[in-house]
Amino acid sequence: MSWLAPGIVAILSGSVILSAVFLYLYAIERERWMGIWGVAWLAYTVRFAVELTQEVTGSHAVGLSIANSLLVLLTGILLLEGSYVLAGKAIPLWHRYVGGVVAVGTIVSAVLGLPAIYALSAVWIFRGVANIAAGAVWYRYIQDAGPWSKITAVTFIIWGIHNFDYPILRGAAWFAAFGFMLGAFLEFIIAFGALIAHFEQTRHRLERSEISFRLFAENARDLIFRTRIKPRFTIEYISPSIETLIGYPPAHFLDNPESMIDLVHPDDRSIVAAGMGGEIIEGPWLCRWIHRDGHVVWTEQQLMALRDESGSVNRIDGIARDVTDRVLAEQAARQSDSRYRTLFERSASIMLLIDPDDGAIADANDAAARYYGWSRQQLLGMRISDINTLSEDEVAVEMTAARTQRRSHFIFRHRRADGDIRDVEVYSGPVPFEGRDYLHTIVHDISDRREMLRxxxxxxxxxxxxxxxxxxxxxxxxxxxxxxxxxxxxxxxxxxxxxxxxxxxxxxxxxxxxxxxxxxxxxxxxxxxxxxxxxxxxxxxxxxxxxxxxxxxxxxxxxxxxxxxxxDITQRSHAERELAVYQQHLEDVVAERTEELTRANAALERASQAKDEYLANMSHELRTPLNSVIGFSSLLARGLAGDLNDEQSRQVTMINTAGQHLLGVVDGILDLARIEAGRIETELEHTDISNLCAKVVKGAEPLAAERGIGLKVEIPAGITAVTDPTLLEQIVWNLVGNGIKFTDDGEVRLVLSASDESLTITVSDTGRGLRNEDKERVFETFVRLEGADGMRTEGSGLGLPITKRLVHVLGGTIELESEFGHGSSFSVTIPR
CATH class of the missing domain: 3.30.450.20 (PAS domain)
Structure with missing residues (x-):
């Protein structure tokens, strides 16, 4: 195989690269001429694939020769059309006619087997002219592309001239391979030059864009900024308008990007922080900033994210506009609309909102519905002429007057749902609502007023x-x-x-x-x-x-x-003055009596104190001889002074018993005197209440047995309290003894219970019980109540009063429940 095949391979490779370059440029720039030229070089590539097939196979088939020539011709046609597009001119049809004639001639020459110089000359002359035209247009219209752009244009022209020799020298074996090599070299230069020209143009466009951007950004009232998210948040550019917007110069943020978040309103910081981390909001959104002087600035921001190959946000460009006035105006408008809506709907006055164009009732409040007798929905489907007794034309004239002449007061007659015609006074004026002007109408029924005037x-x-x-x-x-x-x-x-x-x-x-x-x-x-x-x-x-x-x-x-x-109240005033004098006299008398009562009360208190002291002294005087009587009677009863006969023993026992009873009365009087004089003292200690109650019950068992009374107990073990055991024992003994004393048949029951804060001792009996009127008197001193037989009960009348006072000394309470003839129940509750 000769050097021809390698030459064809070389120019085939160049055509592939050339078509790839222009198709790539078309994909980037979307310039139509680039796409046309890319297709042209693609056709040229196919032509060399056909020629390589002929060379390798040694085939000289007429069909392949025709296809070869037609692909060359197509390349020329597409180069010319791309050149017209590049020059911004309309594509003429003559070159297509010429191309068609050349194609016909080429086919006829191939079929007739004419020599190559006749069969190929028209095709390659057309192709060369197309190349030269492409180079000239490139030179003229490809600007700001550097020196390589000029080299590319000259290469196009040289290649076009080189195309003229193809019909002559293609048949020379010594030159054909060199010609293909030269063509490949020119293709590589054009491909490389086109890429360099594209890069130079892109650089110039970026420089111009950067200059324009700077000029725009430096003079724009809106804030323009560019930030980089990775590897850390930085601000690459921020326009000077930031100082006008929030009072800080650009350098403040360029030196310390993180400080931006501190100037965002607290309610919006989470959104801005997310943006600084690469999460952006699509579309315009509102953000509040804190101005250097402290006031809030509303901005409307639009962000654009630039992402890396993985899809992560790498950079954010944005623009922010001060919309404080607009936002405040919108807020005020919303508040105004809300207040108007509330006033309109809740007003007790009859209100209508009327479309001045056609008189349609756009809105009506509840007061209007109640007055006219139609529902609110029915009113919204009506016109004012359905209510007004005037004709539609007359109503239209009045509405025009209200809108254009600014008339606001009218007297009409309105029809209600029940057919009643009422005289109304109407105040109407234009108001803006939902972007349009309506007539806000207030209606007052003056039918009654007119009748009233008459x-x-x-x-x-x-x-x-x-x-x-x-x-x-x-x-x-x-x-x-x-x-x-x-x-x-x-x-x-x-x-x-x-x-x-x-x-x-x-x-x-x-x-x-x-x-x-x-x-x-x-x-x-x-x-x-x-x-x-x-x-x-x-x-x-x-x-x-x-x-x-x-x-x-x-x-x-x-x-x-x-x-x-x-x-004339002269006489009444005189009487009132006399009454005032008499009233003053009465007040003086009352004051005098009050002073006398105060002195009497003091004397009474002194007498009571003297009584208490007397009782205490007398009780002590009585205890001494009583103790002697009790002691000597006990000695006599035991026979220490000699034996006694039965009568003597009985009488000595009676003496001892009477002495014991009298001593108990004296002790009660002494206890009562100490309590009322406030001289009783408590000694609080940790006390086993369960043992204390059991001890009292054990001591009372002989007395209960003597009277034939049952003694029942419910005493849980281990109940303790901090209290005075002596006083509490006396309280329990008094209650148990009282129950036994006044129970003729049945039982006495003692129940002990406790909670975290207190304990309760309940003593109940099945004895005589109390009348309702005696329940309070039972706690009074020296009171002896009547039993069911009308007789006074036994005892001194001191036990329960002393018990109640001792309970109060321990900080507790005592409660009584009783039913006459069915027993009583006393409950003592003291703190633990």
């Missing part, structure tokens, strides 16, 4: 007659100067002037107070809307009258007057 004229004469003929003195006063405008005959009689003479006077002429004081009273009456007060007025004969004056403002003929009713 009745008023009739009643005025009646009221005038009442004023003139009333027995109460009446004055009409002008509050501006206190002048008396009118007076009735009763007033004339009171003051001693005629009614006409009174109208020449002022209230200052009647009052004993100064004129300035009178004016102040009138002003306060007007402010308060009415006043009742007492004054001193002078009559014509010089006498001073105490008068009670009721004054209230009234409107007449558009002016304000004081309607005044005067009552």
């Amino acid at each position: 009745s008023l004229a009739e009643s005025e004469e009646r009221y005038a007659a009442l004023f003139r003929d009333s027995l109460s003195p009446m004055l009409i006063v002008d509050p501006t100067d206190a002048h008396i405008v009118d007076a009735n005959e009763a007033a004339a009689a009171l003051y001693g002037w005629t009614a006409r003479e009174l109208t020449a006077l002022t209230i200052g002429d009647l009052s004993v107070d100064s004129y300035e004081t009178v004016v102040q009273e009138i002003d306060s009456t007007l402010v308060a809307g009415g006043q009742l007060a007492v004054y001193h007025h002078r009559s014509a004969d010089g006498r001073i009258h105490d008068v009670e004056v009721y004054a209230t403002p009234i409107i007449s003929a558009g002016r304000t007057f004081l309607y005044t009713i005067v009552h």
Whole structure:
């Protein structure tokens, strides 16, 4: 094989690279001429693939030769069309006609087997012209591409000239391989030059874009910024408008990017922090910043993310615009709309919102629905002409007047759902709502008012007659100067002037107070809307009258007057002064009696204290002989002084028993005296309450057995409390002994229970019980109640009163439940 095949391979490789370069440029730039030239070089590549096939196989088939020539011709046509597109000119049709003629000639020459110089000349001349045209257009229109752009253009032209020799030298074996090699070299230069030109143009565009961006950013009112997320958050650029926006210069953020988050409003920091981490919000969003002077700045921000190969955000470019005024205006508008909506819907006044274009009722409040008798939804489907008794044309004229002439007050007659026609007073004016102007209409029913006005004229004469003929003195006063405008005959009689003479006077002429004081009273009456007060007025004969004056403002003929009713209370005032003197006397008497009672109470307390001391002293005096009596009777009963007969033993036992009883009474009196004198002392200690109750029950068992009474207990083990065991034992003993004493048949039961804070001891019996009226008296000292047989109960009347007082000393309470004839239950609760 000759060097021809390697030459074809070389130029085939160059064509592949050339088509790939232009198709790549088309994919990037989306320039149509690049795509056309890429397809041209692709056709040229196929042509060399065909020629290589012919060379390798040695085939000289006419079809392959025709395909070869037609692909060359197609390449030329596409190069010319791409050149026109590059030059920005419309593609003419002549070259296609020429190409068609050349194609026909080439096919005929191949079929007839004419020599190559005749068969190929037209094709390669067309191809060469197309190359030269492409080079010229490239030279003229490819700008800012550096020197390689010029080299590329010249290479196009050289290659076009080289195409002219193909029909002549293709058949020379010594030159064909060299020609293909030269063509491959030129293709490589064009491919390389096209890439370099593209890179140079891109660089120039970037430089111009950067300059434009800088000029725009430096002078833009909006904030423009560029940040880099990886490897750490940095601010690459921030426009000077940042200082106008939030008061800090760009250097503040360029030197310390993280400080940006500190200037974001706390409610928006999470969003900005996410953005600094690479998470961005699509579309415009609002962000609040804290200005250097402390006020809040609202911005509308738009971000654009640049991502790396993995899809992660690498850089964020953004623009922020100050929209504080807009946001505040929108907030104010929303608040205003909300207030209007609330006022409209909740108002007790009849309100309609009317479309001025066609009179349609756009909205109606509940008051309107109630007044007209239609539901709110029904009203929204109606026009104002459905309500107004005027015709549609007349209604349209009135609405036009309301909108254009700014008329706001109308009198109409409106129809209600029940057919009733009412006189209405309408206030209407344009208001902006949801981007349009509507007529806000307030309707007042004046049917009653008109009827009232008709009745008023009739009643005025009646009221005038009442004023003139009333027995109460009446004055009409002008509050501006206190002048008396009118007076009735009763007033004339009171003051001693005629009614006409009174109208020449002022209230200052009647009052004993100064004129300035009178004016102040009138002003306060007007402010308060009415006043009742007492004054001193002078009559014509010089006498001073105490008068009670009721004054209230009234409107007449558009002016304000004081309607005044005067009552002469001179006699009443005199009586009140006398009553005040007598009342003071009574208060002095009450004070004197109170002082006497205080002294008597003090004396009573002293007497009570003396009584307590006397009882205590007498009790101690009684204990000494009683102890002797009890002691000696015990010695006699045991026979230490000699044997006693039965009668003597019985009598000695009676002496001992009576002494023991009397000693108990004395001890009770002593205990009561100590308690009431406040001399009883407690000794608190940790006490086993279970053992204490068991001890009392064991001591009471002989007494219960003697009376034939059952003694039941419910005493859980281990219950303790911090208390005075001596006092508590006396309390339990008194209750158990009392139960045994007053129970003739049945049982006495003691129950002990406890909680975390307290314990309760309950002693119940099946004895005689108490009447309801005796339940409180049972705790009074020296009280002995009557039993069911009418007899007084035994005992001294001290046990339960002492028990109650001892319970209170321990900080507890005692409760009683009893039913007459069925027993009693006493519950003592003390803290643990």
